[in-house]
Amino acid sequence: MKLQRNGRSKALAIGAMALVSSLSLAACGSDNNNDTKASGGSSGGSSAAAINCGKSGTLLASGSTAQGNAMDVWKTNFGAACSGSTINYGGGGSGTGVQQFNQGKVQFAGSDSALKPAEVEDSKKVCTGGQGIDLPMVGGLISLIYNIEGVDNLVLDGPTAAKIFDSQITKWNDPAIVALNPGAKLPDADIQAFHRSDDSGTTENLTKYFAKTSGGAWSYPAAKAWAGKGGQSAKESAGVSAQVKQVKNSISYAELSYAQTNNLKSAAINTGAAKPIEATAVNAANTFAKAKVAGTGSDLALTLDYATKDEGSYPLVLVTYEIVCDKGNKADTLDTVKAFLTYAASDAGQKAIGDTGYVPLPKELTDKVNAIIPTLA
Amino acid sequence: MTSSSPAAPRGRERRKRDSRVGDKIFMNAARGSGILLLVIMAAIAGFLTWRSGIALSKNEGNFLTTFEWTPDAPKPVFGIAVLAFGTIVSALIAMAIAVPVAIGIALFISHYAPRKIAQPFAYLVDLLAAVPSVVYGLWGALFLVPHLDGLTSWLNDYLGWTYIFDQSRAGTTPRNLFTVGILLAIMILPIITAVSREVFRQVPRMHEEAALALGATRWEMIRTAVLPFGRPGIISASMLGLGRALGETIAVAIVLSSNNVLSLHLLDPGGGTFAQNIALKFNEAQPFGRDALMASGLVLFVITLLVNGAARLIVARRKEYSGANA
Numbered sequence: 001m002k003l004q005r006n007g008r009s010k011a012l013a014i015g016a017m018a019l020v021s022s023l024s025l026a027a028c029g030s031d032n033n034n035d036t037k038a039s040g041g042s043s044g045g046s047s048a049a050a051i052n053c054g055k056s057g058t059l060l061a062s063g064s065t066a067q068g069n070a071m072d073v074w075k076t077n078f079g080a081a082c083s084g085s086t087i088n089y090g091g092g093g094s095g096t097g098v099q100q101f102n103q104g105k106v107q108f109a110g111s112d113s114a115l116k117p118a119e120v121e122d123s124k125k126v127c128t129g130g131q132g133i134d135l136p137m138v139g140g141l142i143s144l145i146y147n148i149e150g151v152d153n154l155v156l157d158g159p160t161a162a163k164i165f166d167s168q169i170t171k172w173n174d175p176a177i178v179a180l181n182p183g184a185k186l187p188d189a190d191i192q193a194f195h196r197s198d199d200s201g202t203t204e205n206l207t208k209y210f211a212k213t214s215g216g217a218w219s220y221p222a223a224k225a226w227a228g229k230g231g232q233s234a235k236e237s238a239g240v241s242a243q244v245k246q247v248k249n250s251i252s253y254a255e256l257s258y259a260q261t262n263n264l265k266s267a268a269i270n271t272g273a274a275k276p277i278e279a280t281a282v283n284a285a286n287t288f289a290k291a292k293v294a295g296t297g298s299d300l301a302l303t304l305d306y307a308t309k310d311e312g313s314y315p316l317v318l319v320t321y322e323i324v325c326d327k328g329n330k331a332d333t334l335d336t337v338k339a340f341l342t343y344a345a346s347d348a349g350q351k352a353i354g355d356t357g358y359v360p361l362p363k364e365l366t367d368k369v370n371a372i373i374p375t376l377a
Numbered sequence: 378m379t380s381s382s383p384a385a386p387r388g389r390e391r392r393k394r395d396s397r398v399g400d401k402i403f404m405n406a407a408r409g410s411g412i413l414l415l416v417i418m419a420a421i422a423g424f425l426t427w428r429s430g431i432a433l434s435k436n437e438g439n440f441l442t443t444f445e446w447t448p449d450a451p452k453p454v455f456g457i458a459v460l461a462f463g464t465i466v467s468a469l470i471a472m473a474i475a476v477p478v479a480i481g482i483a484l485f486i487s488h489y490a491p492r493k494i495a496q497p498f499a500y501l502v503d504l505l506a507a508v509p510s511v512v513y514g515l516w517g518a519l520f521l522v523p524h525l526d527g528l529t530s531w532l533n534d535y536l537g538w539t540y541i542f543d544q545s546r547a548g549t550t551p552r553n554l555f556t557v558g559i560l561l562a563i564m565i566l567p568i569i570t571a572v573s574r575e576v577f578r579q580v581p582r583m584h585e586e587a588a589l590a591l592g593a594t595r596w597e598m599i600r601t602a603v604l605p606f607g608r609p610g611i612i613s614a615s616m617l618g619l620g621r622a623l624g625e626t627i628a629v630a631i632v633l634s635s636n637n638v639l640s641l642h643l644l645d646p647g648g649g650t651f652a653q654n655i656a657l658k659f660n661e662a663q664p665f666g667r668d669a670l671m672a673s674g675l676v677l678f679v680i681t682l683l684v685n686g687a688a689r690l691i692v693a694r695r696k697e698y699s700g701a702n703a
Contacts, residue, residue, distance in 0.1 A: 065660065093660040190546060197635045199661035224661050225447055232552060232634035232646045235657060239518075239631070246523070247550055 051077070051348075054339030056084025057332065063089075063097020063110030066201050066255070067138040067320045070353040071110065074344050077352060081343075085336055094201060094320075101323055102126055107333050108341075109323040110138075112201030114294075114301035123325070130327025130377070133299040135369050137344050138320045139359035141284040142206055143259040143266035146251040147244050148172060148187065155180045157270040158213025158307075158315075164251060165193050165210070166218060167230030172249060180270055187249065194240045194252035197233035199224040205318040206253050212306040213315065255318075256281065257357020269316060272309040281359045283314035289362040291319070298326045298372045302365075317359065327377045338373055345369045422678065429672030432665065440672065444637045446654060448669035449662060455669045457676050459639045463554055463648035464677070467629070468622040470558025470643075471565055476615050478562075479569035484599060486570075487577040499574065506567035514631035517560040518552075522632065525551045525559070529644055544644045552634040555643040557650075560632055561625055565618035572617060576610025577603055609692040616688035623681055626652035651677040 061071075068091050075087035089110070090096075097109035102122040114134040115123065123132030144161060146154055151172075156164070160176050163169040169176060173186045196203050203226055210218035220227035234240045240252040241262045251267075256279065259266045268276035277283050287308055295301035306315050322341060329337060343349045345366050354360035361369075433440055435453055443456020482502060486495045529544070529551040536542040580603050588598040604611075630653045634646035655670045662670060 091660075093662075095661055095663045095666075099664060190548075192550070194634075197630070197633075198657035201661070221450070223447065223450060225449075225658070226636075227447075231636075232550065233636060234552075234634065235630050242518070243550075 051081040051343045052339055053082035053085060055335035056082060057336040058085070059087045059108070059333060059336055059340060060106045061087065061089045061097075061108045061110065061322075062092055062100050062106050063323075064094045064112045064201065064320050065091040066112055066140065066318075067110045067358075069257075069356055070138045070358055073352050073356060074340070074349060077349075078340055078343055082339070085339070087340060098323065101132065107324070107330065107337050110320060111323055112204065112318070112320050114299075114321060115323060123323075127325030127328035130325050132323050133297070133326045133372075134295060134301040134321040134323055135341065135345075135372060136300055136302055136319045136361065136365060137322045137341075137369070138353065139284065139288055139361045140318045140320070141256040141279060141281065141314060141359050142202060142209075142253050142316045142318060143256050143264075143279045144251060144253055144269075144316070145241065145244050145259050145262075145264040145266055147247065147264065148189075148249055150185045150187070151181075152265060153181075153184070154265070154267040155270050155276040156267045158210065159215050159217045161267075161269075162210040162214035162218040164191055165195065165206075165231065165253075166228040167193070168217065189249040192247050192250040193231035194243045194247075194250060195226045195228065195231055195233050196237075196240060197226075197235050200236075201318065201320070202237065202253065202255060206316070209306045209316050255357065256284075256359070260357055269314065271307075271313070271315055273311050273313070275311075277312065277314045279314055279316070281354060283312050284317045284359040285362045286310065287313040287315060287317050288319065288359070289364045291365070293368065298375060300368055300372065319361075324376060326372075326375070329376060334376065338376055341373050341376075342370070345373065422675075425671050425675040425678060428668045429675045432668035432672045435665070436669070444639055446637060446658065446669075449666040453665060453669070455673075457651070457673050459637050460649050460651045460654050460673060461676065461680075462639050463633075463635075464623055464650040464652075464680070466643065466648075467554050467557045467561055467650060468619055470555060471561035471622040472615065472619055474559060474562035475565050475569055475618060476611075479566050479614070479618075480573055480611060482566070482570045483573035483577055484603070486574050488595070488599060488603065499571075502567050502570050504567075505563075506571070510564065510625060510628045511631070513560060513564050514628035517556070517628060517632040521560060522550060522552055522556060525556050529553075529555070533644060541641050541643050543642055545642055546645075549644075549646055550634075551644065552632060552646045553644050554633070554648045557629050557633050560628060561622045564625060564628065565621050568621060569611075569614045569618040572614035573607065573611050576607045576614070579610075580606045612688055612692050616685060619684060620681055623677065623684070624652050625650075626656045629653040630656045 068089070071087070071089040075089060079086060094109075094111040094113065097106070098111055098115065098119055100106045101109035102119065102125070104126040111134070115132050120131050124130075126132075144156060148154065156177070157180060160169065160180060163176070170191055171188065172191055173188050178184075178186060201224065204222055204224045207218065207220065207227070208222040211220075211222045218228075226233065232243070234243045234252075237254040237258045241254050241258040241264060244250045244252045244264055245262055256266075258264070259279070266279040268278045270276045287304065288302075290308065290310065290313065291302040291304050293300055294303040301321070302319055304317060304319065308315050322344070324337060324341070345361075347366075350360035350366060432448065432455075436448075436455060437452050438445065438454035438456050440456050442458050443454055444459050446455045446460075447453070448455045486499050486502075490498060530547065532542040533544040533547055537544070584602040584606065585598055588602045589595075593601060629650050633649065633653060635649040635653060635657070636647045637649070638647045640647055651673050655674060658666065658670055
């Protein structure tokens with residue numbers, strides 16, 4: 001990445017890069033690491049008994065950084081219970097994960113989005129007699145975090161949020177926001193909207209939601225790269241959270257754990273249900289419970305209903321997948337893969353990541369996943 | 378000469394042969410290192426060109442004039458206009474601030490400060506170079522940016538008429554190219570200072586004393602003897618600094634509020650640089666997106682080569698006029 005470095009700074013550059021990459025890996029995930037370790041340790045003992053280790057071995061996996069902290073928790077607990085097995089999950093992003101999976105370098109990949117048709121075709125080369133399938137494993141929730149003095153219960157809806165992030169609404173006392181928040185003391189101040197400067201699955205999910213629910217106010221296709229007009233940007237969820245904390249009259253989006261650890265308020269969303277929906281894990285799980293399976297066969301790619309009007313269903317959610325072969329997994333690691341995924345999809349596994357700011361998937365969904373895992377071959 | 382003792386010629390011959398072997402080994406090692414450097418440079422250039430070729434052939438936008446960077450979209454469109462502008466502008470701001478200050482520090486250390494202070498002071502400046510750039514980035518985001526609020530509004534109020542210092546929305550947090558320039562200036566200061574200082578120390582004592590003997594004050598002595606002698610060194614030092622400023626990655630990525638708008642309003646958040654864009658986009662990029670990033674890397678590579686080449690030319694021309702040959 002650094003193309004020219006001179007003299008003494010060359011050694012520094014290498015050191016800095018090492019530091020940077022370790023820092024940014026840590027920062028990419030959904031939670032801060034201290035929390036992860038704490039809960040990993042505490043839940044390790046209780047869940048250890050429930051883990052069926054299978055044949056011991058070393059698993060290589062890589063992909064989505066959004067589920068990096070979930071993986072940390074799982075591999076700590078799994079490793080504690082099954083001393084012979086180690087899981088190496090390299091972050092590096094969903095794109096890298098899928099690429100490495102299709103090159104046969106890793107046994108499974110973590111991805112923010114389901115495999116695309118071309119990627120499924122590619123996977124057939126690695127999965128002899130089968131193909132790559134998506135198993136939903138890690139649920140998340142995107143909070144619209146804000147910092148407005150004197151406003152504690154901000155309510156937004158799809159079109160308004162989309163217009164705020166696209167600079168079509170620029171003042172907090174805009175009639176559209178006032179209409180959603182009767183009685184709130186909204187200041188006559190410029191909205192400081194922050195988005196991610198790096199490409200991110202969080203941005204992709206937010207813009208998918210906008211595309212579905214904004215009634216045309218969001219005119220860009222959903223993508224990992226930010227497309228909206230105006231606003232400011234910051235690097236990674238940690239960066240935008242820090243900006244919202246620092247800057248008055250600001251708003252941004254990040255996964256729930258960042259709202260919690262930074263003590264930031266999250267806007268409730270008016271979906272058309274009787275009451276605005278608060279951004280809580282329970283409300284997100286309700287949305288997951290009603291998600292439809294779009295994949296065929298053993299592929300469990302989900303279609304999330306962003307436009308849901310059900311009571312208590314928070315619409316702005318995301319799910320990340322583990323990608324494995326349905327048939328044609330490597331024989332020597334298959335048993336370990338199954339054991340690890342079984343643990344991850346178990347109640348204990350889901351509860352463990354729920355403590356670190358993820359959304360435990362509801363039983364309706366984990367039952368489907370648990371039905372697939374034993375059939376892997 | 379050789380017949381004085383029977384043992385001597387053999388001993389001397391052996392020594393001669395040994396030294397010839399040593400000469401050969403050393404010459405080949407040196408030549409090998411030189412060739413290795415060329416091979417590495419060629420490998421980097423070749424790799425970047427090959428990968429960029431893949432990306433450029435499918436780009437639906439104009440690589441040089443497009444503002445967007447969306448190589449992974451169904452219709453891949455990406456261009457370097459914003460990145461090239463941001464890279465060059467932030468580096469220029471950094472140079473404008475850092476070079477005069479660095480020369481000042483170097484002169485202070487080499488000619489003004491008492492020896493007791495000069496040595497520890499020089500170490501202190503060198504220490505600045507040892508701070509990893511991610512630390513500069515965090516410091517910039519958490520300390521420098523909030524503390525530049527005042528300067529930014531002052532520039533906007535009093536120099537807003539210059540257009541470049543006009544803020545479109547007064548009071549926006551200064552996470553802009555100007556702030557990045559200031560941060561880069563601090564980062565390249567130690568390199569420029571260290572090299573200039575060493576060059577100023579090489580000024581022949583005779584030149585300085587001659588100037589003083591002719592009645593020059595200390596400032597006149599520096600102006601007539603030290604600076605002309607040190608000019609090629611200052612230029613080399615500045616180019617080293619410029620190289621770092623052009624390629625700085627993580628500090629820029631942390632501090633700058635990047636977007637794909639090319640704006641001459643330097644105090645508005647926005648813009649981007651090559652290295653920062655690569656750092657931010659690489660993780661989630663698809664294979665094609667990575668090739669596109671390689672293409673932008675190639676442009677940075679070429680810009681750096683051009684800058685270094687230009688600097689060499691200047692240094693080579695200046696050498697004849699400076700006191701270096703005296």
